[in-house]
Structures are given as C-alpha cells and as structure tokens.
Amino acid sequence: xxxxxxxxxxxxxxxxxxxxxxxxxxxxxxxxxxxxxxxxxxxxxxxxxxxxxxxxxxxxxxxxxxxxxxxxxxxxxxxxxxxxxxxxxxxxxxxxxxxxxxxxxxxxxxxxxxx
Amino acid sequence: xxxxxxxxxxxxxxxxxxxxxxxxxxxxxxxxxxxxxxxxxxxxxxxxxxxxxxxxxxxxxxxxxxxxxxxxxxxxxxxxxxxxxxxxxxxxxxxxxxxxxxxxxxxxxxxxxx
Numbered sequence: 001x002x003x004x005x006x007x008x009x010x011x012x013x014x015x016x017x018x019x020x021x022x023x024x025x026x027x028x029x030x031x032x033x034x035x036x037x038x039x040x041x042x043x044x045x046x047x048x049x050x051x052x053x054x055x056x057x058x059x060x061x062x063x064x065x066x067x068x069x070x071x072x073x074x075x076x077x078x079x080x081x082x083x084x085x086x087x088x089x090x091x092x093x094x095x096x097x098x099x100x101x102x103x104x105x106x107x108x109x110x111x112x113x114x115x
Numbered sequence: 116x117x118x119x120x121x122x123x124x125x126x127x128x129x130x131x132x133x134x135x136x137x138x139x140x141x142x143x144x145x146x147x148x149x150x151x152x153x154x155x156x157x158x159x160x161x162x163x164x165x166x167x168x169x170x171x172x173x174x175x176x177x178x179x180x181x182x183x184x185x186x187x188x189x190x191x192x193x194x195x196x197x198x199x200x201x202x203x204x205x206x207x208x209x210x211x212x213x214x215x216x217x218x219x220x221x222x223x224x225x226x227x228x229x
Contacts, residue, residue: 004158033216042119043159043205043219056216090158102147102166102209104217106158 003027004107006091012113013081021076021110023091031096032074033104034066037088049074050096081114088112117142119208121220128196129228136191136223138206147209148189149217150180154202162204165189176200196227 004025013019025032034046048056049068063085065077074091088111092104118141128134140146147166151159163174170182180191189206203224207217 006158040221042221045216048216092159103149103161103164105161106151108156108158111156 003105004091004093006089006107006110008110009108010111010113012115013078014115015081015083017081018077018079020078021089021091021112023074023076023107025072025074025091025093025105025107027093027095027105029093029095029105030071031094032068032071033092033094034074034076035090035092037090037109043090047076078112081112083114086112086114117208117210117218119206119218119220121204121206121223123223124221125224125226127226127228130198131195134191134193134196134200134225134227136204136206136225138189138191138220139187140189140206140208141187142208142210144210146182146187146189147215148180148182149207149209150174150178150189150191151205151207151219152202153205153222159205162191196225198227198229201225201227 007022031050033048036044045058046060047066052068063080067075088109090109091107094104120139149164150162153159163172165172165182173179178193203222205222206220209215209217
C-alpha cells in the first residue's frame with residue numbers, strides 16, 4: 001500500500017463544510033481513479049483520469065469535484081455533502097501505457113463521515 | 116456492460132481446510148479477471164489475475180484461481196486456509212481494451228476459524 005498514499009485517513013465534516021481528499025502515487029503510473037465504498041454495496045467507480053485528462057465521470061453529483069494536476073496526484077474536493085456520502089473513498093492507480101500490467105493498485109482510503 | 120457476481124456474502128472454513136470463494140462474470144470479448152483482498156481499515160490489495168494462458172493462475176499468499184470459460188467463472192482457492200486469511204475478497208472483471216475500467220463484485224467475507 002505504500003505505493004499509493006491517501007490523506008487524511010479519517011475525516012469528519014459537516015454538510016456545509018468544504019474539504020479535500022488527496023491521493024499520491026509513487027509507482028510511475030499514468031491513470032488514477034476515485035472509488036466510493038459503502039457498506040453492503042459494490043465498489044462504485046467515480047472518476048478516471050488518464051495522463052491528467054478526465055476520461056470517465058460515472059454520473060457523480062457535482063458536490064464532488066476531482067482535480068488531477070499531474071499523473072502522480074489526484075484530489076477530490078468536497079462541498080455541501082449529504083449524510084449518505086459517508087463512506088470509504090479509495091484512490092487507485094494503474095499503468096495504462098504498459099503492455100503487461102492491467103491491475104490497479106489501491107491506497108488505504110479515507111474514511112469520510114458527514115454529520 | 117460487464118458484471119461480476121459473488122453469490123456468497125460469507126464463507127466460513129476451519130483452519131487447515133481448503134477454501135473456495137466463488138465468482139462468475141459477464142463481459143464482451145475476452146475477460147481480464149482479478150482477485151483483490153481487503154483487510155479491515157485498509158485499501159484493496161491485488162492477489163492475482165488472469166489475462167491469457169493457463170487457466171490456473173497462482174498469486175500471493177498461496178492463493179490460486181481457476182478460469183473456466185464455459186462456466187464464465189473465476190473461483191478463488193487455497194489448499195489450506197489460515198486464520199490470517201480472514202478478510203473481504205473482491206472479484207473484478209475488465210474487457211482489457213484500452214482504458215477499460217474494472218467492475219467489482221460486492222465482495223465475500225472469508226472467516227477462517229482456529
């Protein structure tokens with residue numbers, strides 16, 4: 001897990017707050033992903049970036065705003081969240097330029113609680 | 116559209132016994148299949164993958180999985196379970212082409228009793 005780091009590990013925020021989640025990968029990958037993991041539900045893909053360009057937005061509400069300034073860093077900006085947004089937010093990265101690696105590598109996640 | 120089914124919410128096995136965690140998939144074209152494990156308060160950790168070649172693939176921590184094209188299955192197996200194998204296991208599928216994304220199953224909790 002040290003290849004992909006996420007901060008903070010835990011976050012409690014009110015519905016009117018603005019906060020950001022940070023992800024950094026040290027693997028030299030060119031694609032980065034945000035997932036939402038809620039209890040009793042499959043992982044939900046939120047956003048995909050390839051070479052800093054957003055290539056997928058999986059119908060995510062606008063209160064979640066991603067930012068990818070370079071291939072190593074990915075942010076998720078949060079504002080006016082709802083209690084149902086409480087979940088574990090996972091970042092992952094992958095080398096899409098390589099010919100033999102297809103797996104994604106995940107960070108430890110940020111446990112978000114919206115009060 | 117691609118999908119993954121993990122029919123068991125939980126699998127219970129005694130330490131030392133063989134274990135199987137089931138996975139079936141649906142995807143257009145050739146499947147790229149993966150197993151991940153998640154320990155409490157941790158991210159997902161890659162275990163093994165099937166891309167092409169031998170139907171039996173070996174991965175980390177003594178786990179293996181068998182690709183069965185006719186049954187569209189990719190079951191995870193281990194000959195002798197350890198208590199430390201207790202965790203949440205996810206199967207995932209991708210079509211593999213270009214920037215194709217992974218679709219995950221809902222996960223199966225494996226509990227290994229001493």
